[in-house]
Amino acid sequence: MVLDPLALEDAVTLPTYAKPPVALVRGEGTHVWDHEGREYLDFYGGHCVALLGHCPPRVVEAIREQAGEMLFYSNAVYSPVRAEAAQALVDLAPDGLGRAFWCNSGTEANETALKLARSVTGRNRVVAFSEGFHGRTLGSLAATYGDTYHAPYRDVLPETTWVPFGWEGAVEDALAGEDVAALILEPMQSMAGITEARPEFYRAIREICDRTGTVLIFDEVQTGVGRTGTFLYGEHVGVTPDLVSLAKSLGAGVPVGAVLVNDAIAATVKAGDQGTTFGGGMLAMAAVKATLAQLVDDDLMARAVALFARLGDGLAEVDGVTEVRGRGCLIGVSLDRPAKPVAGALREAGVIVGTSGRADTLRLMPPLTTPDADVDDFLGRFADVLNA
Ligand SMILES: Cc1ncc(COP(=O)(O)O)c(C=O)c1O
Known part of the structure; x- marks a missing residue:
């Protein structure tokens, strides 16, 4: 049967x-x-x-070849394909975002970015935007907008303040106390129905974050990897965030996530600060390398x-x-x-x-x-x- x-x-x-x-x-x-x-x-x-x-034939071929050589080994060792994938990624990223951390999904990328922001600032509060979506694990969930997502977990979620998307005055007020670790946003809100703010908004929040010592995180899980016509969305508006979360398109179908980290934050990170068994595994890295190569070559x-x-x-x-x-x-x-x-x-x-x-x-x-x-x-x- x-x-x-x-x-x-x-x-x-x-x-x-x-x-x-x-x-x-x-x-x-x-x-x-x-x-x-x-x-x-x-x-x-x-x-x-x-x-x-x-x-996509080029990615499928790269995965086939990699699978025959080595499926996986963790970050306990170096890996040429991991190194080459990271080089390809930072080559495509704007100047200053010179380091990558590999993980397996969008929510993990955001968790990592939020943890980095907290550890580098020594602050805990996060400010996010109404209608934004950042994932379902507890740290990312706390920044995801919407009571239906939060209700059963409210007691354990880190505190987040939400401000209206596109309104720099509200960001100015929310960050004024200089006690906010991270401002996180989807630069183009997707679940909200594909909405963008004015270019001046992105430049204003960059300036407010610089002035208040707040880490600016762009969640580019949907917008990243060339999907909007530039490698990262920030290039459309001339803004480079401190941290960028990537996933979805990055492996063209193979689960993989990454955080692009600016040089100043990268300089504060030491062994043991973050980790994941599967992040940076060889199969996923072969897929990333082939995906980025095709993006550029074609x-x-x-x-x-x-x-x-x-x-x-x-x-x-x-x-x-x-x-x-x-x-x-x-x-x-x-x-x-x-x-x-x-x-x-x-x-x-x-x-x-x-x-x-x-x-x-x-x-x-x-x-x-x-x-x-x-x-x-x-x-x-x-x-x-x-x-x-
Ligand atoms: C903007 C954005 N961030 C984060 C996530 C979470 O990614 P994942 O489902 O890979 O954990 C999503 C998923 O749809 C997303 O659209």
């Missing part, structure tokens, strides 16, 4: 995710296939992960900008679209109707997109390698669904 994979998974895993009734078994480029052989055009990328599409950051232009122009023509926001391959599409049923109807039509915390907004996170023909196919199916 062949077991129904949906029923099996529901029976033996915690029901923490509200999943649509789709079981995926194969992916190639912008396309994925379910267990019954149905094909979908994927503009969600497994939640902003598939930077180079599904099973000029994919420029491609992200071109994709935004093509998608944005096309979406603006579709009846029912009220606004298109974002940059590169991180796009919010607001509608004149609730977004969730539209996402469901798109799935029925063979297209996967994301929803967001904003009831009227869909999120698109297509690969930077998406061909024009797939953009046009997406736009046609999107218009058909909205017109239906």
Whole structure:
């Protein structure tokens, strides 16, 4: 008897995710296939992960080769592939962010950044922004906005003050006591429906952090690794934070996270201050190295900008679209109707997109390698669904 994979998974895993009734078994480029052989055009990328599409050949080949040599060894030893991946990462980062710490996920990257900020400042308080999302482990959860996330854990969460995104006056007030360890933000808020602040806002908070001795953390778990058209979002607005959290796209599908650390903070760190068994493992490092190499060799950051232009122009023509926001391959599409049923109807039509915390907004996170023909196919199916 062949077991129904949906029923099996529901029976033996915690029901923490509200999943649509789709079981995926194969992916190639912008396309994925379910267990019954149905094909979908994927503009969600497994939640902003598939930077180079599904099973990008260069990354797959690098993983295969690495798996045959050495799957894993911890940071108890040096590793050439780890060293080379870190060199590639800091080469792409703005000047001053000269050191990397490897971990395995976005929440771990934020935990590490928040710990570093606390240890370097000797302060405990964190200031974050309304609607921001930073992860689910307790340190990151404390900075994630929203009572539904916090309620059962309130007693054990470190104290956070939330201020409205984009309002530097509120940041000025919150940091005035010079007792805040870290100001953490998604420079483009994703779960909030893809929102950016004015460029002056980012420059103002950089100045306020410098003046008050507060560590500025950009959570670039979604925006980083070239997705918005520059390697890091801060490059759009001329701001270099002190710490940057990365994950999702970094391994093009292999779980890996990193914190980029500025030279001043790096100089305070000594052996034993932070650690993880799996962070920097060889398989993940081979994936990072291949991902970053392809990003550069194929000029994919420029491609992200071109994709935004093509998608944005096309979406603006579709009846029912009220606004298109974002940059590169991180796009919010607001509608004149609730977004969730539209996402469901798109799935029925063979297209996967994301929803967001904003009831009227869909999120698109297509690969930077998406061909024009797939953009046009997406736009046609999107218009058909909205017109239906
Ligand atoms: C901006 C941001 N930060 C952190 C996280 C947490 O990352 P992870 O799920 O890899 O722990 C997410 C996940 O969606 C995210 O979008």
